[in-house]
Amino acid sequence: MAEALLTVSGVIKRFGGIAASDGVDLSIARGECHAVIGPNGAGKTTLIAQVSGELRPDAGRIVFDGADVTHEPAPRRARSGLARSFQVTCLIPSFTAIENAALAIQARQGHSFRFWREARGDRSLNEPAMAALARVGLEGRANVPVGALAHGEQRALEIALALALEPRLLLLDEPMAGMGPSDAARMIALLDGLKGRVAMLLVEHDMDAVFRLADRISVLVYGKVIASGRPEDVRADAEVKRAYLGEAA
Amino acid sequence: MRVPVIDRPRIATFLLFGLLALVPVYAGLFDQPFYLTLFARVMIFALAAVSLDLVLGFGGMVSFGHAAYLGVGAYAVGILAYHGVDSVLVRWSVAILASAAVALFIGSVSLRTSGMYFIMITLAFAQMLFYLAVSLKAYGGDDGLPIAQRGAIGPIDLNSSTQLYYLILVLLGLALALAHRIIGSRFGRALEGAKWNERRAVALGIAPYRYRLVAFVISGTICGLAGALLATLTSFVSPSYMAWTRSGEIIVMVVLGGMATLTGPIVGAIVLLVLEEILATITIHWMLILGPVLVLVVLFARRGLWGWIAGARHG
Numbered sequence: 164m165a166e167a168l169l170t171v172s173g174v175i176k177r178f179g180g181i182a183a184s185d186g187v188d189l190s191i192a193r194g195e196c197h198a199v200i201g202p203n204g205a206g207k208t209t210l211i212a213q214v215s216g217e218l219r220p221d222a223g224r225i226v227f228d229g230a231d232v233t234h235e236p237a238p239r240r241a242r243s244g245l246a247r248s249f250q251v252t253c254l255i256p257s258f259t260a261i262e263n264a265a266l267a268i269q270a271r272q273g274h275s276f277r278f279w280r281e282a283r284g285d286r287s288l289n290e291p292a293m294a295a296l297a298r299v300g301l302e303g304r305a306n307v308p309v310g311a312l313a314h315g316e317q318r319a320l321e322i323a324l325a326l327a328l329e330p331r332l333l334l335l336d337e338p339m340a341g342m343g344p345s346d347a348a349r350m351i352a353l354l355d356g357l358k359g360r361v362a363m364l365l366v367e368h369d370m371d372a373v374f375r376l377a378d379r380i381s382v383l384v385y386g387k388v389i390a391s392g393r394p395e396d397v398r399a400d401a402e403v404k405r406a407y408l409g410e411a412a
Numbered sequence: 413m414r415v416p417v418i419d420r421p422r423i424a425t426f427l428l429f430g431l432l433a434l435v436p437v438y439a440g441l442f443d444q445p446f447y448l449t450l451f452a453r454v455m456i457f458a459l460a461a462v463s464l465d466l467v468l469g470f471g472g473m474v475s476f477g478h479a480a481y482l483g484v485g486a487y488a489v490g491i492l493a494y495h496g497v498d499s500v501l502v503r504w505s506v507a508i509l510a511s512a513a514v515a516l517f518i519g520s521v522s523l524r525t526s527g528m529y530f531i532m533i534t535l536a537f538a539q540m541l542f543y544l545a546v547s548l549k550a551y552g553g554d555d556g557l558p559i560a561q562r563g564a565i566g567p568i569d570l571n572s573s574t575q576l577y578y579l580i581l582v583l584l585g586l587a588l589a590l591a592h593r594i595i596g597s598r599f600g601r602a603l604e605g606a607k608w609n610e611r612r613a614v615a616l617g618i619a620p621y622r623y624r625l626v627a628f629v630i631s632g633t634i635c636g637l638a639g640a641l642l643a644t645l646t647s648f649v650s651p652s653y654m655a656w657t658r659s660g661e662i663i664v665m666v667v668l669g670g671m672a673t674l675t676g677p678i679v680g681a682i683v684l685l686v687l688e689e690i691l692a693t694i695t696i697h698w699m700l701i702l703g704p705v706l707v708l709v710v711l712f713a714r715r716g717l718w719g720w721i722a723g724a725r726h727g
Contacts, residue, residue, distance in 0.1 A: 241617035
């Protein structure tokens with residue numbers, strides 16, 4: 164692949180004696196939806212945390228859009244187009260939906276050292292924030308405090324916040340976690356609508372979603388990528404069957 | 413969603429300032445000049461408490477050393493007066509700049525830690541400044557330093573207790589308005605967002621440290637002004653202004669009045685200091701009465717006294 168958007172090479176991350184990432188290699192093309200699957204404890208969330216900058220790898224390199232970001236702090240990576248959603252809903256509880264989205268917008272617009280103008284009435288924040296909510300179907304819930312939103316709505320807001328950053332790569336850590344079938348179907352449709360426009364690194368246990376959305380799939384087991392390729396190839400791979408899919412079936 | 417211009421917290425705040433403005437009238441009517449000094453002191457601590465609320469309530473930074481800025485502001489005024497600097501504007505400007513510089517230094521070090529460590533390190537810095545003041549024999553050491561002249565700002569004669577009282581009232585009002593402005597701004601949202609969910613703020617591209625540090629410096633500066641006012645009011649500075657119990661009292665004012673409410677800490681300062689004054693005339697063990705009162709308020713008024721006065725959501 165000539166010009167990958169994200170290249171992870173030889174990334175190692177140890178917690179005590181356990182290697183959560185044991186030489187991970189991964190590349191994601193522009194606009195590609197790349198799913199990472201694997202059993203619990205395979206190191207999927209650790210991988211996302213290293214790409215987003217929350218964790219620093221012990222060894223290896225992470226290159227995003229041609230720049231080595233291995234040692235860049237997380238906020239800077241977010242500003243350069245790497246946005247993530249969290250496995251466990253991670254929102255600002257005392258803010259309303261639109262206030263959460265507006266915080267993402269103001270972060271995207273640059274520094275927040277503006278002390279005087281009232282943020283609540285600022286149309287340059289509220290209009291793009293409302294647009295981000297509308298993309299996930301939350302425009303009717305803009306003024307509801309986060310705590311009063313349903314679980315599915317909170318998950319959608321997670322995605323809206325990431326989208327509000329206008330990322331080039333979306334890091335999705337189990338976006339369907341804890342969702343009922345109807346919410347999950349809505350989420351799959353939402354992500355499907357983003358395909359081709361935003362590259363995605365999708366960590367997900369819901370295999371229906373993975374095989375429907377992913378252009379490529381990498382299988383992570385004990386911190387190592389044991390297979391990587393098109394969904395049909397990965398599904399056919401004997402080692403994958405033994406290590407993962409077989410277990411589930 | 414626009415909040416109506418006239419709402420309950422706003423009315424309550426204006427009422428509060430109206431009552432404070434009437435104190436000199438009352439004191440004059442009933443010939444009780446003592447009330448003027450008491451409430452001037454109350455408002456100075458209210459100013460310090462509002463400044464603490466900016467970092468404690470909105471930034472989640474439990475500074476256990478805010479008396480340090482009170483002391484720095486006060487000593488700046490005292491030392492300049494000692495060396496014959498009569499201009500109040502110069503005294504107060506230096507006090508503000510000095511406390512800002514000290515807050516910048518203490519904040520930049522302390523904010524590398526969080527939680528319990530942050531509490532301890534802010535306390536440690538304040539204690540260092542306390543003992544520094546004790547060791548300054550040239551400026552009175554333990555005994556403190558009297559200030560000969562309160563001075564004047566243009567036509568305002570600070571030797572007049574009434575004029576000084578109203579000046580403090582105006583400064584408190586301005587500081588409160590400024591704090592409201594800051595909290596409602598983008599800066600305030602970044603600060604509050606990082607307080608409630610640092611992980612989320614970071615993921616959005618907000619690096620909390622710099623916002624917290626700036627908030628810390630703004631807070632220390634306002635508290636330094638309170639210190640300058642305290643030195644001017646009492647015509648005296650002493651290391652006791654920086655005692656760690658003083659830092660604790662300011663925290664109590666904020667918690668009692670209501671964290672993250674801005675006006676609440678003013679109520680907290682009034683209630684704490686006035687109760688202290690009343691109970692001290694009844695018994696020297698007044699803390700025995702005040703202690704349980706504090707416990708009850710913290711237990712039953714989740715947003716402090718202000719939550720009870722102004723309704724559930726803050727103003």
